[in-house]
Amino acid sequence: MPAVHLRPPRNWINDPNGLVFHDGHYHVFFQYNPYGPQHANMHWGHFRSPDLITWEELPVALTPTPGGDDADGCYSGNAVSVEGRMVAFYSANRTGRWWQPVTTAESPDDGHTWAKRPQLLIAQPPSGTTMYRDPYVWQQDGRWRMLVGSALADGRGAALLYESGDLEHWTYRGPFHTSGAAATADPVGWECPQYATFGDRAVLIVSDWTPQGGPSHVTVHTGREEQGRFAAAAPPVRLDHGPDFYAPALLKAPEEDRWLLWGWAWEARDDAWAHEAGWAGVLTLPREVTLADDGTVGQRPARELLALRGERVLHSTGRVTESGPVELGQVSRAVDVTAVLTPDPTGTTGLRLVTSADGTEHLDISLDPTAGQLTVDRSHASLDPRVRTGTYTMPCPDAQFPGTPVELRVIVDGSIAEIYLATGQVLTIRFYPLGDAPWRLQARVTGRRGSDFAVEAWDLSPRPTDRQPLVASHLRDA
Missing domain, CATH: 2.60.120.560 (Exo-inulinase; domain 1)
Known part of the structure; x- marks a missing residue:
């Protein structure tokens, strides 16, 4: 059983969500089923730490609302710290709806309690999409920006771009980046888009999801933004070369030049064993992400882990x-x-x-x-x-x-x-x-x-x- 990797004592976890530095603490949320070691009843679990070493488990942050737009799960997204509060952006899941609308919840007290917005933030996906989920919000040049993971009708994966001046009113700007060619036999959607800037260069990380059950994996794209679109400088490559890594999420550390990343390491044992053990899933250790002069994306364990x-x-x-x-x-x-x-x-x-x-x-x-x-x-x-x-x-x-x-x-x-x-x-x-x-x-x-x-x-x-x-x-x- 892992001792130093983040996971609750029991039950199921998957994607890291809502990574944010707020009021002197690193906050790590994650997909969490508090009722058993299987993918169901998705809540947001919550840990925080002042130093990436000592971790405190806080109350469950997001819980599905019976009869609400997220009745069947508060799915993946991210969070931002703004004006003394945390705002979580997440995918509202409800059975029978192929897309997961974007909605929010806010916490005024460092993540101990949360209030959901009364209406969805973005209720409908753009036309021409066949998958829609997993918002990622960040601030750039005085404006708020959002990527949403998607698949296009021609089978390409896509990260869709929105912009806002106030976190409330969002304008759709179109696909920020797409996979290079339309899929045929195995259509691919892009989940959990993540974006990090390094000066005038940038890194786009996407989780390539295949609806037939795999093999899903994570790719990293390097390049620059040009007129509201991401221009790749090289073909995408695997972010992690192992078989048990998916849905990573980024956090901008308080130091301006440092990006941190956590991923989900799923189980490689059968479900019966996980049920016997009473838990499934673990988050990786925090990693520092770097971008070399030659465009190579590197990762190393966060320095605090020493x-x-x-x-x-x-x-x-x-x-x-x-x-x-x-x-x-x-x-x-x-x-x-x-x-x-x-x-x-x-x-x-x-x-x-x-x-x-x-x-x-x-x-x-x-x-x-x-x-x-x-x-x-x-x-x-x-x-x-x-x-x-x-x-x-x-x-x-x-x-x-x-x-x-x-x-x-x-x-x-x-x-x-x-x-x-x-x-x-x-x-x-x-x-x-x-x-x-x-x-x-x-x-x-x-x-x-x-x-x-x-x-x-x-x-x-x-x-x-x-x-x-x-x-x-x-x-x-x-």
Whole structure:
């Protein structure tokens, strides 16, 4: 069970929502079913923190109103801080309506109570759309702007742009950006659009949703805005290379030059196991998002997370050869690992997290110099047959250059691993070891020349707030 990743003690969560810095606190809302570990009864759960380390659970923020426009769920959106209050923009879900209108709720008391607006903010989608949901609102050049995720009638995904001078009256400006070509066999809609500016350049993040059930994933587009439209400078790429990452959301940190991001890591085990456990879903750790001069979008764990490190439990340097793995030492089930590996050009080089006494359960992370990529293999990560298995990759061009060290950071927390390269690429994966033996790390190679390594690891522990979680309150309607 994850210890340092955000999640309520029980039940279902999915998309992070309403990320906002308000009155000295980071606020993280999320899709939440308070009644069970399945996707239903969507509310907005709520955490806040002064430092990204100590988190306080606040009352449920948004609750569906029986008979109302959101009777079947308060779905995804975001929030802004303005004139001492928080305003949440969200998708109002009601069975039988293919679109989810945009509406709002306000909190005057730092998120403890919320009042919904009496009428929908944007009741009808523009003509020519076949999907409509997930508002994202931000302020730019003195005006408020909103993107709404959509699909067009020709099968393209789209982020639709609105503008306002007062957060109340919104004018539709048209598609801000669309996918490049009309879909045919697998139509795609864009969910959860997110937008971040870096000077005169910008990043648009969209969650590509396929109504047939997948494979949904997240893409990032880089470019500039030109006359109210986003002009991409390069083809879109995957934001996260893992199989268990979706619907990320952005937050502009108080520092002007820093963007933070959380994503949803869904379950990779079957529903029956999640019901037995009583919970499903977890948010990733907060990440800092960067945009390099060459247009590459990078991610790294938020700098504050170093404060979660406790005792350094492992410090090992040496050389590993094909004669056998090197035992590096024991680590906890919540651990922060940094490694510098010099790839063997004749084979793979990597780390193995062994989670059973006999070694049959293990998660493999390896560098492939031939393909120029990092590979994560969870095929043997659990002895339980009710989990998804597979091998996943992300680009690592440095692995192709003999003698070039590759730096990586691996944060493992119970059933989730986030693997970062120093280049800013990241891969998120869920795995479910059953072994109760102490976990341990190994260095391994398959090539003839061997590899030099330097590995350090720190136990991670949550920093609990000195305040107890508050009891969920009912939302009052305006």
